[in-house]
Amino acid sequence: MKPLRIALTKGRLESSTAKLMEKAGLDCSALHDKGRRLILPVGDSLEAVLAKAGDVITYLEHGVCDLGVVGKDVIMERGGQFFEILDLKFGKCGFALAAPKGADFYGGYGGKTIATKYPNVARRFFQGKNMDVRVIKIEGSVELAPLLGLADGIVDLVETGATLRENGLMVVEPVAEVSARLIVNAASLKLRKGEIEDLAARLEARLDK
Template identity: 55%
Template sequence: MSLSIALTKGRLEKQTVERLAAAGYGIEALKDKGRQLVFQDQVKDIRYFLVKANDCITYVNHGVADIGVVGKDTLLENMNETYELLDLKMGCCKFIVAGLKDKNPLMKFGHIKIGTKYPNVCREYFQKRGMDVEIIKIDGSVELAPILGLCDGIVDIMETGSTLRENGLVVFDTVCDLSARLIVNKASFKLKQAEISQLLEDLKKVMEDESC
């Protein structure tokens, strides 16, 4: 049976394509794709298509894609009805709580304001700490919010921390570690178990070779 795989555009797409190439899949069209969004594997009975991160979950949830490759940050923030099968150990970063050096929001009593692109992740984190938090949704540069006094701190993704340091912010806590995950539609997992298991084996083998 054929498989449909939704790949998150950008860096994860590039890293996933490299893994598939190493596993012997026919992904030549993905390497020189232009503006094309849908691709047929030249070796396997697999169709790939490129989507934004949030849409990757949507396509897999609805069964349009059997499989998706998406960041754990997106899975945590959005309603997800899929199975998470494999930590791909790429796109590694962290959810962190940060702010101005002398204004740690975690040490503040009473009501606090936190700026973030990830309100659901932020809300769950502060609720577990029993803190009274007002979440301010920000779509642009979150680092700007505490500098201009909009909020007491931020919850954001950090890879190297250079952007935080350049803007005078420090990390106060790590919410969780993040990386790319392989997700699968629940119905597809039952109906196409052999094909999905083969893909998993191939990717795991490549990951083992990478760690040697």
């Protein structure tokens, strides 16, 4: 039978996943010496595909990968047809609502404008508060939007808060916690349930160890 194929988010999540897989007894030497290769063997029963975060979900949904490792931020924004089976406990940060320091974001009666790279996350957050806001999607540094007067606040990923502070912004309210998740293609979970559950159990046993 062909190896299980797992799509890994390139960069820090890829590196952290490789460390976890090694703790679980998998040979990740090819990942450490990959050169320009994007499909690499992991032990005898697994094959890693290196991809951008959003593409991890795409590859699972189209059935070319069985499993994937992607941040909860991408899952919350994109959604999709897959199962989320394990919180991997690394890549931790959080979505937060931030606004200029000293501003009363919830004050006044006028409508608010929010800048964000994650419009779906932002809309759901404010819908939960029964607030009607205008959401503007920004591709680059969202911190610029309040500084330029384009938005009253931002919804973005925050790790330490240093970038916010350096740009005169403050966290108004946390939105959601984020970490890396192991996701699985629905068809693969039916057809190769035993293999997938075994791998997930091996990884889970090595979390925080």
